[in-house]
Amino acid sequence: MVQFETSRFGVLEVEEERIINFPDGLLGFPDIRRYVLMDYKDTPLKWLQAVDDPDLAFIVTEPAVLFPDYKVRLDPATRQYLKLEKDEDLAVLMIIRVEGEQVIANLQGPLFLNAGSMLGAQIVVDKLL
Amino acid sequence: MLVLTRKSEEAIKLGDSITITVVEIKGNQVRLGIDAPPDIRIYRNELYEKTRSENIHAAALSIEAFKKIKERLK
Numbered sequence: 001m002v003q004f005e006t007s008r009f010g011v012l013e014v015e016e017e018r019i020i021n022f023p024d025g026l027l028g029f030p031d032i033r034r035y036v037l038m039d040y041k042d043t044p045l046k047w048l049q050a051v052d053d054p055d056l057a058f059i060v061t062e063p064a065v066l067f068p069d070y071k072v073r074l075d076p077a078t079r080q081y082l083k084l085e086k087d088e089d090l091a092v093l094m095i096i097r098v099e100g101e102q103v104i105a106n107l108q109g110p111l112f113l114n115a116g117s118m119l120g121a122q123i124v125v126d127k128l129l
Numbered sequence: 130m131l132v133l134t135r136k137s138e139e140a141i142k143l144g145d146s147i148t149i150t151v152v153e154i155k156g157n158q159v160r161l162g163i164d165a166p167p168d169i170r171i172y173r174n175e176l177y178e179k180t181r182s183e184n185i186h187a188a189a190l191s192i193e194a195f196k197k198i199k200e201r202l203k
Contacts, residue, residue, distance in 0.1 A: 008192055024170065027181040029188070043199045059190055059198060066202075077167040097187040098194050103201050106187060109180030124172045124180045 005054040012036065012049070019051060020113055022120040023081075027109060032056055035120070037113075048093070048111075060093040066105055070094075072125060074112065081121055082114040089116035 003013045020035045034051035037060075044065045050056035063070040072092060074084070084090055091113040095106040107129040113120040133141060140150040147169060150162040163171055 023168070026184055027177065028184040043202070045195060045199055045202070047195070056188055057190075058184075058187055059195055077170075080167040081170075095184065095187045096198060097183075097190055098198050098201075099186075101201075103198050104183075106180065106183040108176060109183060121170075122180070122184075124170075124176050126173065126176065128176065128179075 002051065004051045006049055006057065007054045008047075008057060009038075009049070017118070020118050020120045022122070024121065026058075026111075026122045027124070029053075029056060045096075046093070048095075058095045059097065060095055060111065063092055063094045063105075063107075063110065066094070066096070066103070067107070070107065072110055072123065078112060078121060078123060082112060082119045083117040084114045085116060089114050091115060 001013050002016055002019060003011060005011055014036050018036055020037060022033050022035065024030060025032050029050075032050045032053050035048050036051060038047040038049060040046070044061050046060050048058045048060045063072075074090065082090075093111040093113065095109065095111065097104050097106075107125070109122050109124055111120055111122050135141065135151045137151050137154050140148050142148050146166050148164040150164070152160040152162045154160075165171060
């Protein structure tokens with residue numbers, strides 16, 4: 001079990017196997033690599049909480065929740081980076097925020113997670129979105 | 130910043146494992162070929178910066194913001 005502090009949720013304790021490792025962190029936060037995904041029964045929204053920085057957490061959700069037609073291709077280099085063996089192990093999440101009354105999704109930088117290896121990466125989509 | 134001048138088909142090496150080749154020069158556009166190991170990620174700079182900036186804006190949201198977004202999704 002891994003115990004860590006968070007500023008929003010107090011002290012959390014999770015099984016080691018639940019920790020997602022982003023080898024390059026997220027853009028802007030390259031040194032924070034371990035995260036835990038917290039989901040809820042009553043909403044598709046989740047928190048992606050950093051293990052090594054109590055204040056750092058992102059609100060994420062699956063792209064289909066906001067954009068049913070959103071499709072991103074997994075390029076071979078990323079597939080190898082994530083050590084992806086089975087396509088069903090792949091999950092895609094988008095970081096979202098709110099600005100005033102507007103919900104804004106980071107379509108440019110989706111998160112790809114491999115549930116098999118528990119590795120993650122933030123991909124920068126190679127066209128302006 | 131190191132500035133080098135290269136002609137078409139000439140290349141630059143970064144360390145031992147990354148090679149950048151000038152594939153073609155056409156008007157004001159340069160086509161670059163990049164050879165790098167899979168763990169080195171390659172981005173168009175402006176897209177990288179846009180993503181990074183979005184992350185930084187999104188990183189400080191509160192539980193109230195979560196509730197607000199949850200309401201808007203209903």
